[in-house]
Amino acid sequence: MEKISLVISVYNEEENVIPLYEQITSALEGFMYEVIYVDDGSTDQTVLKLKSIQDERVHVLEFKKNYGQSSALLAGFDYATGDYIITMDGDLQNDPTDIPMMLQKLKEGDFDLVTGIRENRQDDLFIRKIPSIIANRLVSKASNVKIKDNGCALKVFRADLAKSLGLYGELHRLVSVLAALEGAKIAQVNVKHHPRIHGKSKYGLSRTIKVLSDLTLLTFMKKYSQKPMHFFGSWGLIIFGMGILINLYMLVLKILGNDIWGKPLLLLGILLVLVGFQLITIGIISELMMRTYYESQKKRPFAIRNVFIGGKRIERD
Secondary structure (H helix, E strand, O other): OOEEEEEEEEOOOOOOHHHHHHHHHHHOOOOEEEEEEEEOOOOOOHHHHHHOOOOOOEEEEEOOOOOOHHHHHHHHHHHOOOOEEEEEEOOOOEOHHHHHHHHHHHHHOOOOEEEEEEOOOOOOHHHHHHHHHHHHHHHHHHHOOOOOOOOOOOEEEEHHHHHHOOOOOOHHHHHHHHHHHOOOOEEEEEEOEOOOOOOOOOOOOHHHHHHHHHHHHHHHHHHHOOOHHHHHHHHHHHHHHHHHHHHHHHHHHHHOOOOOOOOHHHHHHHHHHHHHHHHHHHHHHHHHHHHHHHHHOOOOOOOOOOOEEOOEEOOOO
16 A cells, blocks of 8 residues: 655644644545654644654654754655655644545646645735735746645645755745756645634745745746856856947047046946856856766756656656
């Protein structure tokens, strides 16, 4: 029987962790599973409540301090032993009864990731809903990855995909975009969403700003991670060329007897030459770093989804 691993990041959720465990055991009756709670430096009784659960399927990873949700998910992914990895929030707003349906969707469609769309979202309109709508549209526009609800934590991954994502910083908000960068086949399904009853939300308006910062990084990764010289070099040559043209113009004025020293246009020309040269240099260094990254770890800038021999799919190690 295939095994599933639930990875749940919790931070000060002492009133929610045990009710969530009870919901999970009810929803996943008949499944082989493990529940991995990752405590992200809680300062309340969350860890004590988790340790009181007498069930060998429940694993608790306790961080020394608050590292953030991306680190918590990464730790859970590394620890998980299931064939499928499921993420969800620990605040009782996600519903574990959606998991069997999402698993079935993933298997039937041969998807790598099934992500939820929160139907009838039970959150504050101005603090959570509107910023989320704006962020989702910006992400879709910039990344060209059409995910309707990037903020939904309820997701079902194939284990190999989850373990390859390399989450860091605050990229858990854009995990579906990261999966798309890995070439994942993604499906979206409507899931239930409940109002928060206990505890306080950890998100606010500042989340939108952080999403924009992460989006800038991911946009660069999507287009130029394997060819950074195309970004830095192109802009560097354009800026360098503009600087050279300005300086040639100023040289002509000097030859004609004009006083050019201290002129703003001369300073701009010099600045553009220096900036352009720096960008070209950064591009060359970035290319060397990418080559070192792939060659030192024997990585390849591609991923093979399937191998077929004689029309039959071959299972690969």
